[in-house]
Structures are given as structure tokens and as C-alpha cells.
Amino acid sequence: MRSRRKTGDKTSTEASDAASVGGLEGGSRSRPLICGNWKMHHNHFEAIQNVQKLAYALSSEDHQHVEVCVHPPFTDLRSVQTVLQSDDIPIALGAQDCHSSDAGAFTGEVSAAMLAKLDVTYVIVGHSERRGLFGESSEVVNAKARAVMRHGMTPIVCVGETLEQRRAGQAREVVSQQIAASLSGLDAAAVVGSVLAYEPVWAIGTGETATPGDAQDMCAHARAEVAQGWGSRAAEGLRILYGGSVKPFNAADLMEQPDIDGALVGGASLDAAEFARIVNHRLYAA
Numbered sequence: 001m002r003s004r005r006k007t008g009d010k011t012s013t014e015a016s017d018a019a020s021v022g023g024l025e026g027g028s029r030s031r032p033l034i035c036g037n038w039k040m041h042h043n044h045f046e047a048i049q050n051v052q053k054l055a056y057a058l059s060s061e062d063h064q065h066v067e068v069c070v071h072p073p074f075t076d077l078r079s080v081q082t083v084l085q086s087d088d089i090p091i092a093l094g095a096q097d098c099h100s101s102d103a104g105a106f107t108g109e110v111s112a113a114m115l116a117k118l119d120v121t122y123v124i125v126g127h128s129e130r131r132g133l134f135g136e137s138s139e140v141v142n143a144k145a146r147a148v149m150r151h152g153m154t155p156i157v158c159v160g161e162t163l164e165q166r167r168a169g170q171a172r173e174v175v176s177q178q179i180a181a182s183l184s185g186l187d188a189a190a191v192v193g194s195v196l197a198y199e200p201v202w203a204i205g206t207g208e209t210a211t212p213g214d215a216q217d218m219c220a221h222a223r224a225e226v227a228q229g230w231g232s233r234a235a236e237g238l239r240i241l242y243g244g245s246v247k248p249f250n251a252a253d254l255m256e257q258p259d260i261d262g263a264l265v266g267g268a269s270l271d272a273a274e275f276a277r278i279v280n281h282r283l284y285a286a
């Protein structure tokens with residue numbers, strides 16, 4: 001395993017920054033990826049305002065230390081893309097979901113091909129709200145992740161157990177199964193080129209955060225599963241995010257954990273100032 005990351009500092013011994021497996025580069029693990037999932041909030045006028053405020057709140061030093069991405073609703077993507085590109089703002093554009101087919105009779109759906117045309121970089125697949133409210137299986141998540149990669153973007157593949165599963169002592173097993181099925185059939189290069197997000201369902205939108213120790217434990221478990229399935233180089237290079245009630249006050253402790261390479265933030269990303277305080281968590285670390 002790589003050495004423990006020190007807050008605000010990149011250790012030179014980190015084993016696998018921007019790991020390359022089979023020619024496909026993963027993102028740098030020493031530069032956390034912090035993603036704001038806006039869910040079904042902010043119309044396109046509000047989205048423009050929010051991303052402008054966020055850009056104003058972040059310094060070039062913040063961008064040096066942290067890769068920032070926002071995931072607005074589909075109807076906002078074109079507007080946010082225009083703001084980011086016309087003002088040269090180094091915030092990545094993300095989407096919250098996509099369909100696995102490139103085109104077809106799928107009323108109401110949006111394809112990965114369409115997202116790629118909007119210069120989307122990251123696409124969340126398998127968010128627990130999609131799995132829970134819309135019945136998405138890991139097989140569907142797998143097909144979506146493949147579609148995202150087919151169009152040159154990076155999937156953020158979400159996994160995580162429910163409260164009942166955790167109480168029943170099944171958290172590890174559930175996460176192992178979700179990883180195996182969601183990444184099934186992908187080679188090591190595709191896996192290291194993806195992002196995994198461990199998001200315990202009981203912590204999403206509840207104000208309940210996993211303790212840094214528990215989050216680290218589960219992210220380390222997820223990495224070990226990837227090592228077993230795709231080899232240690234893929235596991236060492238893979239970025240794993242934690243998600244579940246990340247706030248400015250707990251971001252630094254979570255980001256400090258050796259197997260946590262960033263955060264997927266829901267509620268706290270809706271307010272630009274609050275999200276900016278999460279992005280520059282290192283300034284608030286002890």
C-alpha cells in the first residue's frame with residue numbers, strides 16, 4: 001500500500017500516482033478529486049450563478065491541490081459548460097447518470113455519446129439513489145460504465161451498503177459483490193482509468209457520516225477487492241472517493257485517510273461557499 005498522505009502535502013513515496021496500466025492512465029491519487037453532485041437541484045440560471053460563485057471562491061492554489069468537478073442536472077450541462085469554457089475555469093464538468101446505449105427509443109434518457117459532446121469528463125454511475133429508487137442492478141451499472149468509457153469519459157462507479165446490511169454485518173460482502181458485478185469484464189486498464197466511490201447508503205443525505213476510521217476501513221476493503229480481481233497495480237492506481245454527508249468540518253479528517261482519494265459531495269455542494277470550504281479542506285486541517 002502507498003504511504004499515508006499528509007494533509008496539504010504530496011509525499012514522494014506514494015506508490016502509484018497517475019498509475020498507468022496497459023497504457024491507460026488513472027488520475028493522480030495525491031491530488032484529491034472532489035465532486036459536487038447537485039442531484040435534482042438548481043435550474044440552469046441557478047446553475048450558472050452557482051458555478052460562477054464557486055469559481056470565484058476557489059484560488060489557483062486550490063486547483064493545484066484538488067481536482068474539482070460539478071455534476072449539475074442534465075438541463076444545466078450546456079449552460080455550465082459555456083461558463084466554464086468561456087471564462088477558462090479549471091473545474092471539470094460531470095454528469096449524474098447516462099443510458100448504456102448510444103441512441104435509440106429510450107424516452108427520457110440521455111446517452112454517454114451526448115454527454116461527451118458537452119465535454120463532460122466524469123459520469124456518476126450506480127449512485128445509490130439510482131440503485132434504490134430506480135432499481136438499477138450492478139449489471140446495468142456495468143453497462144453504463146462501459147458506455148462512459150467508450151466515449152472517452154471517466155465513470156465514477158458508486159458502491160455502498162444500506163443500514164440494514166451494515167447492521168447484519170454484511171457491509172464488506174455487499175461492497176465486494178457490487179464491485180465485482182459493476183466492474184465485471186473490464187480489464188485492469190479500464191479499472192484504473194475509472195473512479196470508485198464508496199458511499200454507505202445510511203450516510204447519504206442523512207447528516208450521518210462514517211467515522212474516518214470506518215470510511216478508511218471500507219475503502220481499503222474496496223481496494224483489496226480490486227487488487228484481487230484486477231491486480232495490485234490497478235488497485236494502487238485506482239482513485240477511491242468517500243461519499244456520505246461530507247461537510248467542511250469533516251472533510252480534512254476523511255481526506256487524510258490513506259485509501260480515500262477524494263469525496264463525492266451531495267447536499268454540501270449546493271452552496272458554492274460551503275463546497276469551496278470542502279475543496280480547500282487542507283486550510284482547515286489541524
Ligand code: PEP
Pocket residue numbers: 037127199203204205206207243244245246264265266267268
Ligand atoms: C451523494 O449524493 O452522493 C451524497 C454523498 O450526498 P450527501 O453528501 O448529501 O450525503
